[in-house]
Amino acid sequence: MTLLLLIEQGLNGLQLGVMLFLMAAGLTLVFGIMDMINLAHGSFYMVGAYLTATFAPVFDSFALAVLAALPLAALVGMAVEVVALRTLYRREHLDQVLATFGLILFFNELVRIVWGPQPIFLQPPSWLAGTVEIIPGVPYPAFRLAIIAVGLAVAVFLYLLITRTRTGMLIRAGASNREMLGALGVDVKRLYTLVFGLGAALAALAGAMAGPVLAVQVGMGESVLILTFVVIVIGGLGSVRGALVGALLVGMVDTLARALLPTVLRTMMPPSQADGMGASLASMTIYILMAAVLAWKPRGLFPAHA
Amino acid sequence: MLETRDLYKHFGGLVATDHVSLSIREGELHAVIGPNGAGKTTLIAQLAGELRPDGGAILFDGKDVTRTPVQRRAASGLARSFQITSVFPSFSALANVALAVQAHAGHSFRFWRRAAHDAALTGPARDALELVGLGSRAEVPAELLSHGEQRQLEIAMALATRPRMLLLDEPMAGMGPAEGASMVDLLRKLKGRYTILLIEHDMDAVFALADWITVLVHGAVIATGTPEEIRYDAEVRRAYLGEETV
Amino acid sequence: MRDHGRETLAVLIGLAFLLALPFLAEAAGKGFYVTLFTRILIFGLAAVSLDLILGYGGMVSFGHAAFVGVGAYAVGILSWHVFDGSPLMTWPVTLEGTENAFVVWPLAMLMGGLFALVIGAISLRTTGISFIMITLAFAQMLFYLAIGLRKYGGEDGIALYNKSQLVPPIDLFDRTTFYYVCLGLLVAFLAVCRRLTRSRFGMAVQGARINERRMKALGFSPYRYKLTAFVISGAGAGLSGALLANAAEFVGPAYMSWQRSGELIVMVVLGGMGTLFGPVAGAAAFLLLEEWLADLTEHWQIILGPILLFVVVFARRGLWGWVAGQGREDR
Numbered sequence A: 001m002t003l004l005l006l007i008e009q010g011l012n013g014l015q016l017g018v019m020l021f022l023m024a025a026g027l028t029l030v031f032g033i034m035d036m037i038n039l040a041h042g043s044f045y046m047v048g049a050y051l052t053a054t055f056a057p058v059f060d061s062f063a064l065a066v067l068a069a070l071p072l073a074a075l076v077g078m079a080v081e082v083v084a085l086r087t088l089y090r091r092e093h094l095d096q097v098l099a100t101f102g103l104i105l106f107f108n109e110l111v112r113i114v115w116g117p118q119p120i121f122l123q124p125p126s127w128l129a130g131t132v133e134i135i136p137g138v139p140y141p142a143f144r145l146a147i148i149a150v151g152l153a154v155a156v157f158l159y160l161l162i163t164r165t166r167t168g169m170l171i172r173a174g175a176s177n178r179e180m181l182g183a184l185g186v187d188v189k190r191l192y193t194l195v196f197g198l199g200a201a202l203a204a205l206a207g208a209m210a211g212p213v214l215a216v217q218v219g220m221g222e223s224v225l226i227l228t229f230v231v232i233v234i235g236g237l238g239s240v241r242g243a244l245v246g247a248l249l250v251g252m253v254d255t256l257a258r259a260l261l262p263t264v265l266r267t268m269m270p271p272s273q274a275d276g277m278g279a280s281l282a283s284m285t286i287y288i289l290m291a292a293v294l295a296w297k298p299r300g301l302f303p304a305h306a
Numbered sequence B: 001m002l003e004t005r006d007l008y009k010h011f012g013g014l015v016a017t018d019h020v021s022l023s024i025r026e027g028e029l030h031a032v033i034g035p036n037g038a039g040k041t042t043l044i045a046q047l048a049g050e051l052r053p054d055g056g057a058i059l060f061d062g063k064d065v066t067r068t069p070v071q072r073r074a075a076s077g078l079a080r081s082f083q084i085t086s087v088f089p090s091f092s093a094l095a096n097v098a099l100a101v102q103a104h105a106g107h108s109f110r111f112w113r114r115a116a117h118d119a120a121l122t123g124p125a126r127d128a129l130e131l132v133g134l135g136s137r138a139e140v141p142a143e144l145l146s147h148g149e150q151r152q153l154e155i156a157m158a159l160a161t162r163p164r165m166l167l168l169d170e171p172m173a174g175m176g177p178a179e180g181a182s183m184v185d186l187l188r189k190l191k192g193r194y195t196i197l198l199i200e201h202d203m204d205a206v207f208a209l210a211d212w213i214t215v216l217v218h219g220a221v222i223a224t225g226t227p228e229e230i231r232y233d234a235e236v237r238r239a240y241l242g243e244e245t246v
Numbered sequence C: 001m002r003d004h005g006r007e008t009l010a011v012l013i014g015l016a017f018l019l020a021l022p023f024l025a026e027a028a029g030k031g032f033y034v035t036l037f038t039r040i041l042i043f044g045l046a047a048v049s050l051d052l053i054l055g056y057g058g059m060v061s062f063g064h065a066a067f068v069g070v071g072a073y074a075v076g077i078l079s080w081h082v083f084d085g086s087p088l089m090t091w092p093v094t095l096e097g098t099e100n101a102f103v104v105w106p107l108a109m110l111m112g113g114l115f116a117l118v119i120g121a122i123s124l125r126t127t128g129i130s131f132i133m134i135t136l137a138f139a140q141m142l143f144y145l146a147i148g149l150r151k152y153g154g155e156d157g158i159a160l161y162n163k164s165q166l167v168p169p170i171d172l173f174d175r176t177t178f179y180y181v182c183l184g185l186l187v188a189f190l191a192v193c194r195r196l197t198r199s200r201f202g203m204a205v206q207g208a209r210i211n212e213r214r215m216k217a218l219g220f221s222p223y224r225y226k227l228t229a230f231v232i233s234g235a236g237a238g239l240s241g242a243l244l245a246n247a248a249e250f251v252g253p254a255y256m257s258w259q260r261s262g263e264l265i266v267m268v269v270l271g272g273m274g275t276l277f278g279p280v281a282g283a284a285a286f287l288l289l290e291e292w293l294a295d296l297t298e299h300w301q302i303i304l305g306p307i308l309l310f311v312v313v314f315a316r317r318g319l320w321g322w323v324a325g326q327g328r329e330d331r
């Protein structure tokens, strides 16, 4: 029984982990290359979810809806970069915080106007609606498995993109040494816009896939954004590898703590008290993890800038 | 007073400090010269504690300070000035120096009394400004001082921490001839009162002031000696002074 | 350059206006403004405390609302125990709930400072973007923690049945009285901060903002001064939280939300960083703007968002620079 629970929760943790990785990958590159903090990254997640929810009934296909939503979200991302954020790269972080805070308010309200304040529920595609027996006797939702698969595929894709292509080489160069890019005569502006678009598309993908698991609603981007920050702080600013490790770590620790802490505490105290305290403690674990990592390595596990 | 043993530091493939062993006696003015990129600033940064050497040891007053953080080294009497002026631009010259006095005056957990009206800070600060020749410019914000005056301010701040030893990184960098001459005068005044490690490109100044000269090329010491010895050292002439006179 | 005369004049006019406000409002039959301006004073207090670290110390803390919330919960929880009749704790000593302002308000400050000490000690090991993200993350942790306080209403928070008690004739249920108490505390806090920022301690904190490398070379250990400023700032926020709990007669997790932290930063920047008085003006401008926009349309945030962008790009000096002809104090 406990072993089965552990496997199931482990998979849930993995699923949360890959979602966080999709969010963190783009964001950490923006941090690393442009030395820019973008609070509005969560808005791309939200936009991805809403666009998918809108297209799904139109195309009568979840997959097609996602495919349509991603380029649109990338466009939104690039538009935001060109219109608002480009002027902020050389500004203080505080300016970036304020400006992107303004963007969040704007996007949240815009979505509320267009789609209304009620949460939207998104159905997973019918062929993924059931469960799969991962090992005999352990059914697990197929859609969640699909999320894990997609997330891992994206990780591989990013790995190839960054290690095998010229663009990837430039991204790496930019993340570890910003000045060098300009010196290489690279069209830095275009590279930035591209990275931004890529990040937005990845966030939108995370949002689209979260749609059927959570509710699609205004503000959904921010709670995941803060988790993503924890991931990036743990992994080290600007490092995609750090983002992957951090995301899996946070996903696992958070999920397992939520599943196991109340059970563990029940052995020590009355159930009602144990559940309450377990939930509180569980919600704190990843922050404690973050604090521990910082105490050990103030710049995260894989800092990109030497 | 200050000693390095086999100090070694590299940036990637570039060896910036190549097994440097120096010994600076109390009261001495020891100059380090060398072409651009020789590793002079890197050496000072390690002595001051901003950079961790990759090997070797630094001894200050006989104590190993290789792993002591910057602020502790500074508090124990090792003051530095920066090659690229590093002051508090929006503070007045006086406030800049007063802050340096404050650094020496023990902890700053004093919450009530206004620092600008605290004679224990402003008194010594004015003295230091007077000494470097900025007495009449005390109220001017540092960012409005001329380049030469900012260089003087750098020195005043270093002096105000009441150091026992000064690490001066090209105090005359970018100064005109007149300003340079007054800086030489100032250094002459300081000589003997403080132990000084001086980095300087101006050879006339170096040969006029130094008791002892070390020549650094590509991170390594190629010669060490009195000004006379260095002036006639063949290798130095070839490696360094020769270029300089071309 | 500085224009002290003009700044003093601006402060005096502002103070005279705030002193007269309840009379003006009641005379105009708009008592509602007393309540609104009470909120402005309280958020002004929080913003001033944030200015200590943000404006003077250069620490972009995106979690300041957490300390406001901690202060509010200190008041809320103790008040809840008075109503419930149960002790707060029985071990190692028995502590009963209380509504005595002379106990609860200092306690709110103490708790704000204590939380700031722990969070600051960890966060200040980093700088730049990491610091922003970490303070935001820890604030979010406290937010979830508050939601997890099921005994104290969880997500719904605590409705207070009573306000804090000062000495007998003073009744905080009277909105004018409460307004003046808040005004008095704000003025006192401003006076304290003014001394702080100009003291040796204040110079060390500002020096660390302007040129941390130089500070170390001079022999300062910036970390401890920054941390101390962070703690003082947290205590100030805690006090504003205590007042906020009394103003709203309610305490809830929303006090600690990341939006609140963002709004506090906006107030400081809008008013003028490193000016102390500016953030009060910023709080007033922000809350009045919010009030006005919300009257205009239900979707007021869609206007507020771009306004913030605009302020960042074009109006860096802040209101105080414009009103008093003076930006940062060290300018």
Ligand SMILES: Nc1ncnc2c1ncn2[C@@H]1O[C@H](COP(=O)(O)OP(=O)(O)OP(=O)(O)O)[C@@H](O)[C@H]1O
Residues within 6 Å of the ligand: B011, B014, B016, B034, B035, B036, B037, B038, B039, B040, B041, B042, B043, B083
């Ligand atoms: N942080 C760093 N990372 C990589 N290389 C560095 C770094 N700092 C210095 N260097 C390199 O180390 C070498 C020595 O630099 P350093 O600044 O110590 O020279 P210097 O003797 O002070 O020169 P100058 O006379 O121009 O001031 C140079 O080639 C420089 O490019």
Ligand SMILES: [Mg+2]
Residues within 6 Å of the ligand: B040, B041, B042, B083
């Ligand atoms: Mg140099």
